[in-house]
Amino acid sequence: MSLDSTGVASVENLTVRYGTKTILSDFSLVIPDGCTGLLGPNGAGKTTLLKTLLGFVSPAGGRGQVLGLDVATQGMLIRQKIGLMPEQDCHIPGMNAVTFVAYAGELAGMPASQAMRRAHEVLEYCGLGEARYRNVETYSTGMKQRIKLAQALVHGPKLLFLDEPTNGLDPVGIAEIRTLIIELASRGKTIIMASHLLDEVEKVCTHAVILKYGKQITYGPVSEILSNDDFVEISTHELEKATLILKQFEGVRKMTREGDLLILDFSAGKADLAAINTFCFQNGVVLSHLQFRKKSLEKRFLELTH
Secondary structure (H helix, E strand, O other): OOOOOOOOEEEEEEEEEEEEEEEEEEEEEOOOOOEEEEEOOOOOOOOHHHHOOOOOOHHHOOOOOEEEEEEOOHHHHHHOOEEEEEEOOOOOOOEHHHHHHHHHHHOOOOHHHHHHHHHHHHHHHOOOOOHOOOEHHHOHHHHHHHHHHHHHOOOOOOEEEEEOOOOOOOHHHHHHHHHHHHHHHHOEEEEEEOOOOHHHHHHHHOOEEEEEEEEEEEEEEEHHHHHEEEEEEEOOEEEEEHHHHHOOOOOEEEEEOOOOOOEOOOOOOOHHHHHHHHHHHHHHOOEEEEEEEEEHHHHHHHHOOO
């Protein structure tokens, strides 16, 4: 992979060590536009990767870029251009919300008047308009998550780093933050999201990378990661007839019924959807549904990391 590859951020042969311990080893990745989830067990290297992309950690080997800026030498410029929603609370005691968010804008290089104007706008957008003059330490957990998102957005960055954005939230709060993230992605923001809530990554992200022990286990569109090409599900108005004729189709090891679906097991090899469709049609059966069976991201994650 070359760092000239299309992507808002990329690393090539990246190695990061803390003392004698290697956290990321010869790691390469290109982050495309859209929303990418970083997944992995505790200690997999997710937070270290984010810190390296932000210029907080110097790599022992390899290189990386964010928005065309070098992670090893231009960390401050990177941090001014991106929006960071950290996992830990980052508010300043005694400071109200609008002042805090405006201060974050000034740290990113905005003039004070512009930062204050934008602070009011993003607090309204994040659902904190009525609480903007309250001190942040009086906020609930859900409100603190929203203000972290607001301060990440105040300077209008193209790229957002979200580290556990739904941390500590109840189901309603999770759904609200999820809606905001999806809307931001639809407005052209590129998002890198580290999360241990696999269901949320599956609902929000277009791409995902799974790490284990500092190495990349898999990476790609979420739809491809979840696709299980050993199993095919079909539906037709002639399910009994389809069951009989597909017993003769090469590669089918087992068939099971699940309601109106017939599940074909090709676990000895990848199935060919076009061939299945043609075979059924030639034998007088028209299929109304034909696709590889999808796995949940949680099940796929467990398969790849255990």
